[in-house]
Amino acid sequence: xxxxxxxxxxxxxxxxxxxxxxxxxxxxxxxxxxxxxxEDVLAEARKKAPNLGIATVYRTLDKLSSFExxxxxxxxxxxxxxxxxxxxxxxxxxxxxxxxxxxxxIGEDLLSKLEKHLESKGFEVVDHQxxxxxxxxxxxxxx
Amino acid sequence: xxxxxxxxxxxxxxxxxxxxxxxxxxxxxxxxxxxxxxEDVLAEARKKAPNLGIATVYRTLDKLSSFExxxxxxxxxxxxxxxxxxxxxxxxxxxxxxxxxxxxxIGEDLLSKLEKHLESKGFEVVDHQxxxxxxxxxxxxxx
DNA sequence: ATGAGTGCAAACAATTTGCAATCAG
DNA sequence: CTGATTGCAAATTGTTTGCACTCAT
Numbered sequence: 001x002x003x004x005x006x007x008x009x010x011x012x013x014x015x016x017x018x019x020x021x022x023x024x025x026x027x028x029x030x031x032x033x034x035x036x037x038x039e040d041v042l043a044e045a046r047k048k049a050p051n052l053g054i055a056t057v058y059r060t061l062d063k064l065s066s067f068e069x070x071x072x073x074x075x076x077x078x079x080x081x082x083x084x085x086x087x088x089x090x091x092x093x094x095x096x097x098x099x100x101x102x103x104x105x106i107g108e109d110l111l112s113k114l115e116k117h118l119e120s121k122g123f124e125v126v127d128h129q130x131x132x133x134x135x136x137x138x139x140x141x142x143x
Numbered sequence: 144x145x146x147x148x149x150x151x152x153x154x155x156x157x158x159x160x161x162x163x164x165x166x167x168x169x170x171x172x173x174x175x176x177x178x179x180x181x182e183d184v185l186a187e188a189r190k191k192a193p194n195l196g197i198a199t200v201y202r203t204l205d206k207l208s209s210f211e212x213x214x215x216x217x218x219x220x221x222x223x224x225x226x227x228x229x230x231x232x233x234x235x236x237x238x239x240x241x242x243x244x245x246x247x248x249i250g251e252d253l254l255s256k257l258e259k260h261l262e263s264k265g266f267e268v269v270d271h272q273x274x275x276x277x278x279x280x281x282x283x284x285x286x
Numbered sequence: 287a288t289g290a291g292t293g294c295a296a297a298c299a300a301t302t303t304g305c306a307a308t309c310a311g
Numbered sequence: 312c313t314g315a316t317t318g319c320a321a322a323t324t325g326t327t328t329g330c331a332c333t334c335a336t
Contacts, residue, residue, distance in 0.1 A: 133269045
């Protein structure tokens with residue numbers, strides 16, 4: 001997602017860009033493609049805004065998610081993770097390595113067939129999320 | 144999943160089948176295809192084992208998941224839901240209605256193409272989970 | 287100055303753990 | 312008997328909220 005587009009989303013929403021929010025947004029931009037927990041973000045963002053509180057982190061991440069600047073996702077570990085949006089409307093698809101926990105993106109969107117099938121049954125598909133559980137190349141090699 | 148197979152999994156694991164565990168397992172069998180939270184299971188199972196505690200429910204659900212008798216899944220609401228396994232190795236795929244929250248199963252497995260792609264990149268795919276966000280036929284109609 | 291935004295601490299929700307009492311083999 | 316299992320309550324974890332204070336306009 002481009003800076004221009006992020007800006008546009010924030011402006012549309014009349015969202016005041018304070019130091020804390022700037023710091024959090026910077027962290028998210030520096031970690032494109034990674035899936036950070038609120039604690040991860042807090043730790044990183046405190047380097048720029050030392051007395052940032054966890055409540056502000058949650059409030060900001062939730063707001064940014066509602067503006068579609070961030071994705072808010074939950075994996076099997078049961079806590080939320082946030083990531084800068086890459087395209088306009090869709091969530092990403094992920095591969096989670098069962099050995100090391102590394103999370104990789106799946107770039108392709110190979111789900112249109114399935115989507116069509118559901119639509120033929122009367123559903124209106126809005127979004128989807130695919131998670132593959134795998135051993136990543138490194139871990140596969142080590143075994 | 145057949146009773147026979149469930150039994151087999153429990154025996155393999157040397158798992159003592161107490162009244163409480165029996166009650167919980169019964170609830171899961173009576174709710175095939177549904178995704179129950181720990182509280183849901185507690186409420187149902189207490190009809191059979193009245194002073195069942197929530198801790199036992201969690202302990203049992205986790206054990207049964209680790210024996211591959213149950214799936215343990217987390218949706219965006221951020222809490223765990225459990226469901227009787229249907230086949231041997233794979234999770235199910237779900238459609239979540241964005242209006243009413245109804246969760247429907249996707250029976251088909253249309254993901255083999257993607258799986259092959261990942262394998263060609265060196266991953267060893269073990270399992271996968273697909274969640275579609277949609278408006279279900281009823282809600283679509285109401286709009 | 288005024289309302290939006292903050293940090294802190296307390297509240298909450300879901301889950302886990304410690305422990306003494308109980309149960310099954 | 313003996314170790315596994317239980318229910319309860321307390322502890323933990325991740326997240327949310329209330330509130331007095333602070334900041335940006």
